[in-house]
Amino acid sequence: PLIFQYINLGPIYKNETVDVMTPFMVALLGLGLNEGAYMAEIVRAGIQSVDEGQSEASHALGMTRTQTMRRVVLPQAMRVIIPPTGNEFINMLKTSSLVSAVQYTELLRASSNIGSTAGAVIEMYFVASIWYLALTSVFSVGQYYLERRYARGSLRSLPPTPFERLKANLNMFRRTEVAK
Structure with missing residues (x-):
């Protein structure tokens, strides 16, 4: 409780969250709760994007609510859900560099540690950025x-x-035979 942080109760109240909250748990909770909220909104919007008439028609055909969701609503909602879900996944990959603030060793912190040891911090940050670019690509x-x-x-x-676009662009540079 907040009041125990300001009043020293000594042996009566002892806060032992340091043992439970490892840097990995803090990173997992922080990123997981943030992305979970975004994903809940994405799925909600995707399901609501399907016209209500689709559900009514499936109920008229005798489908249960579970069958309606699985066979009618979700296949149509996936067209709306997939693009922002992919964007959020890539965003979470890039946001994972923030967990270095809680002393969890990930790509950015590892490159910083190696760079500090080797005396090539900028070069290691460049390598880390190449890794992030490759993964996001x-x-x-x-x-x-x-x-x-x-x-x-x-x-x-x-x-x-x-x-196919690359092939079309390369075909554009192909020489055409001149009619004689």
Whole structure:
């Protein structure tokens, strides 16, 4: 309680949270609660984006609420849920550097420790930034293909993949034969 922090009660009240709250637990709670709140809002918005008539029609067909949610609502809601979920995952990856403030060793703190020992702090921060860039790039490409997978039924033609766009751009530079 807050009053015990200001009044010294000695042996009557002893606060032993240091043993329970390790840096990992603090980081897990901080990031987990923050991302959990965002994800709850994303899922709520995704489910509410499905028209109420869809649920009414499935109930008219005799489906239970669980069947309606699993077979009708969630497949349609996933198209809305996937993009912000991927963005939040990438955001959490980048936000994980903040846990170095609670003395938990992650990529940023490890690079800082190695840089301090080796005398190359800037170089190690550069290496850490390259790692963050590589990880976010890989997850962004994965998110793109996952979004593309869930967009199959809603679009007439799917947008080109990055490889298809690269191929089209490279074909643009290909020499065309001049008619003689």
